[in-house]
Amino acid sequence: MAKNYQDLKKEVWEEEKCAGCGACIAICPADAFVFSPGDFHPKHTEYCKEASDGVPCGACYEVCPRVIPAPSDRPLMGESIRLLSAKAGFEVPGKQSGGAVTALLYDALEARHIDAVVTVTEDPWTHRPSSAIITTSAVLITQAGSRYNWWVPLMAALKEAVITKKYRNIAVVGVPCVVQALKRIRQSDNALLRPFRSSIRLVIGLFCTECFDYQTLVEGKLLRERKIETWKIRKFEVKGALDITLGDGTTVHLPLSEVAECVRPGCAVCTDFTALDADISAGAVGSEAGYTTLISRTPVGEGFLDHAIQAGHLVAGPKVDQKAIKRLAEKKMKRMR
Numbered sequence: 001m002a003k004n005y006q007d008l009k010k011e012v013w014e015e016e017k018c019a020g021c022g023a024c025i026a027i028c029p030a031d032a033f034v035f036s037p038g039d040f041h042p043k044h045t046e047y048c049k050e051a052s053d054g055v056p057c058g059a060c061y062e063v064c065p066r067v068i069p070a071p072s073d074r075p076l077m078g079e080s081i082r083l084l085s086a087k088a089g090f091e092v093p094g095k096q097s098g099g100a101v102t103a104l105l106y107d108a109l110e111a112r113h114i115d116a117v118v119t120v121t122e123d124p125w126t127h128r129p130s131s132a133i134i135t136t137s138a139v140l141i142t143q144a145g146s147r148y149n150w151w152v153p154l155m156a157a158l159k160e161a162v163i164t165k166k167y168r169n170i171a172v173v174g175v176p177c178v179v180q181a182l183k184r185i186r187q188s189d190n191a192l193l194r195p196f197r198s199s200i201r202l203v204i205g206l207f208c209t210e211c212f213d214y215q216t217l218v219e220g221k222l223l224r225e226r227k228i229e230t231w232k233i234r235k236f237e238v239k240g241a242l243d244i245t246l247g248d249g250t251t252v253h254l255p256l257s258e259v260a261e262c263v264r265p266g267c268a269v270c271t272d273f274t275a276l277d278a279d280i281s282a283g284a285v286g287s288e289a290g291y292t293t294l295i296s297r298t299p300v301g302e303g304f305l306d307h308a309i310q311a312g313h314l315v316a317g318p319k320v321d322q323k324a325i326k327r328l329a330e331k332k333m334k335r336m337r
């Protein structure tokens with residue numbers, strides 16, 4: 001019998017290793033995983049094709065990024081074809097860094113190289129994130145910016161995009177744990193994963209140190225303890241500390257030690273800072289303010305990057321400070337248990 005949800009339960013959930021990426025939820029053909037917002041791992045209905053009916057499956061175990069050893073022997077910044085600072089060649093009001101991720105996706109949607117983007121959006125009043133499918137460049141621009149809080153798994157929307165809506169050229173934006181799961185989907189020869197494998201065209205990975213639990217950080221620490229109402233928050237930014245910009249222009253500065261208790265438990269075993277398995281990785285560190293650091297790692301990534309630059313949607317900037325990226329990547333690598 002192939003490994004299945006029972007093994008995920010033992011090896012991942014009970015060991016507090018679950019990243020909450022949602023890959024198992026997205027690909028289960030029996031729709032047997034359920035996720036209650038705020039939980040640290042999915043639950044299972046205990047009806048399983050493999051375990052209950054003896055029908056070969058094992059898809060959930062096969063895609064989980066936490067059942068394999070964390071990367072430890074790869075170059076700190078991973079493989080790269082091109083490393084550059086870049087920004088959007090047009091106005092992106094809510095951009096997190098240089099708006100380069102929005103520009104890449106905008107270009108790909110406009111050129112019809114992709115038909116949908118699976119990503120994380122958020123409610124502007126509560127800042128509660130959700131897994132979403134975006135199909136137009138106009139909506140894409142309104143959803144720029146980083147969601148550092150976690151509420152539901154990113155890949156919840158992947159099933160809808162692939163199975164229900166039948167998009168066949170999907171770009172997925174995700175933090176490194178999500179990117180690792182996508183790599184496992186792309187590399188698997190499990191027939192049940194074929195529709196996912198053949199529909200994922202581009203994977204953009206965001207650099208990531210950690211992710212906060214929405215309930216603990218926003219509803220607990222900010223709202224109840226600090227009396228910061230969510231609708232007053234304009235932007236979250238993590239740059240050595242958590243900076244929260246409010247609507248009146250003031251900033252609340254929280255040292256990371258103060259918000260350590262809000263970090264999701266699954267992040268404690270995560271060692272990948274730059275999304276080593278993405279087609280293109282993107283982050284703030286390494287670039288001047290107003291620019292995004294981009295690492296294109298695969299010929300696919302390079303193709304999308306090149307097209308966006310040629311079209312003028314993406315504009316290259318000054319040289320990248322590689323040392324700054326390596327410093328953070330090394331720090332995260334040392335987290336290994």
Ligand SMILES: Cc1cc2nc3c(=O)[nH]c(=O)nc-3n(C[C@H](O)[C@H](O)[C@H](O)COP(=O)(O)OP(=O)(O)OC[C@H]3O[C@@H](n4cnc5c(N)ncnc54)[C@H](O)[C@@H]3O)c2cc1C
Pocket residue numbers: 092094095096097098099100101102103119120121143144145146147148149154173174175206207208209210211238282283284285292293
């Ligand atoms: C949890 C988290 C932690 C991060 N930590 C670091 C860090 O430590 N150091 C660093 O240099 N950079 C970090 N980043 C990346 C950084 O915040 C920016 O996302 C990156 O620089 C790209 O900026 P941009 O202006 O080009 O993106 P934008 O043009 O603003 O576009 C961002 C895109 O990402 C999507 N998105 C936002 N949040 C998520 C999410 N949680 N999951 C999937 N998609 C999402 C949006 O829908 C949008 O399409 C982090 C990002 C996240 C989400």
Ligand code: SF4
Pocket residue numbers: 008012013017018019020021022023024025041042060063064065066153181
């Ligand atoms: S890490 Fe992702 S695939 Fe693995 S159990 Fe958690 S949600 Fe499922």
Ligand code: SF4
Pocket residue numbers: 019175176177178208209210211264266267268270271272
């Ligand atoms: S640190 Fe980032 S990439 Fe790693 S598990 Fe947490 S959210 Fe995922």
